[in-house]
Amino acid sequence: MYAEERQQSIAREVASEGRLSVAEIAERYDVTTETVRRDLTALEQLGLVRRVHGGAVPAAALTTLETAVGERDVANTAAKERIVRAALAELPPAGASVLLDAGTTTARLAAMLPTNHRLVVYTHAVPVAARLATNPAVELHLLPGRVRTATQAAVGAATVGAVGLLRVDVAFMGANGISLGHGLSTPDAEEAATKRAFVLAAERVVVLADASKVGVEAAVRFAELDQVDLIVTDDAVDAEERSALEAAGPEVVIA
Incomplete structure (x- = not known):
C-alpha cells in the first residue's frame, strides 16, 4: 500500500x-x-x-457544536454501562450528599442508584431528576435555572448561584472533552459555568467519561485536571494517555 x-x-x-x-x-x-x-x-x-x-x-x-442528549445516549452504550457500575463504588456513605451533573452517563448512574441507600441528591438535569423522583432512598433537590434544549439541564445565574450555596460530599460529573492541555471542557459557556460551580462545591469530584472523550478538547474549559479526584473511563483508553492523565492529578479507573 x-x-x-x-x-x-x-x-x-x-x-x-x-x-x-x-x-x-x-x-x-x-x-x-x-x-x-x-x-x-x-x-x-x-x-x-x-x-x-x-x-x-x-x-x-475540537468544536463548539453540541450533540443533543438523545443522540449521545445511543453512543458507546456498553462502555457507559460499565462506567456506571464502577461509579457505584464511589457513592458516599448513607446520609451523605451528592451533585449529579447533566449527561447521558450520569443519567444512567441516577437510574442505577440503590433504593436502600439514603442520599441527598442535587441536580440541574431534568432527565436525571426524572430517574430519581421515584427512588424512595433519595431526597431530591432540583436546581433552578433556564433549561437548555440540547442538554435538558438548567443553566444561568440562578443555577450557578444555587450551587454556590452548597457543599456536598461527591460531585459526579460529565465532560465533552478531557485533555492534558485543556483540562475538562464542554462546548457551551453557560454549561461550563454550572459545571465549574459543581466542581467548587464538592469535597470529591468524580468524572464519568467514556474513552471517546479522552484527548478531545471542546471550546470552554470548566476544570483543570488537578481539580478532579477520579476519572472513570473504559478500556478503550490508550495506556499512555491513562498514565499521562494520572501524572496530571486524578486517579483513573478503567471499567
Whole structure:
C-alpha cells in the first residue's frame, strides 16, 4: 500500500471510529509507530484528523457544536454501562450528599442508584431528576435555572448561584472533552459555568467519561485536571494517555 492510500484509509477509520491510537494504526497497517506519526502529521496538515496524545481524533473533535442528549445516549452504550457500575463504588456513605451533573452517563448512574441507600441528591438535569423522583432512598433537590434544549439541564445565574450555596460530599460529573492541555471542557459557556460551580462545591469530584472523550478538547474549559479526584473511563483508553492523565492529578479507573 502506498503512503497516500494508507493515509486516506487511516483518515476514514478515524472518522468512522472516533479515535485511534498510534499503536492500533501501526498494528493494522503493519508499519512502525514512527511511520504512523508521520502519516498523522500529514493528515492533520490537510485538516482530515487532529492529533492528540497517543493517537488521533476526527478534525471536528475540537468544536463548539453540541450533540443533543438523545443522540449521545445511543453512543458507546456498553462502555457507559460499565462506567456506571464502577461509579457505584464511589457513592458516599448513607446520609451523605451528592451533585449529579447533566449527561447521558450520569443519567444512567441516577437510574442505577440503590433504593436502600439514603442520599441527598442535587441536580440541574431534568432527565436525571426524572430517574430519581421515584427512588424512595433519595431526597431530591432540583436546581433552578433556564433549561437548555440540547442538554435538558438548567443553566444561568440562578443555577450557578444555587450551587454556590452548597457543599456536598461527591460531585459526579460529565465532560465533552478531557485533555492534558485543556483540562475538562464542554462546548457551551453557560454549561461550563454550572459545571465549574459543581466542581467548587464538592469535597470529591468524580468524572464519568467514556474513552471517546479522552484527548478531545471542546471550546470552554470548566476544570483543570488537578481539580478532579477520579476519572472513570473504559478500556478503550490508550495506556499512555491513562498514565499521562494520572501524572496530571486524578486517579483513573478503567471499567
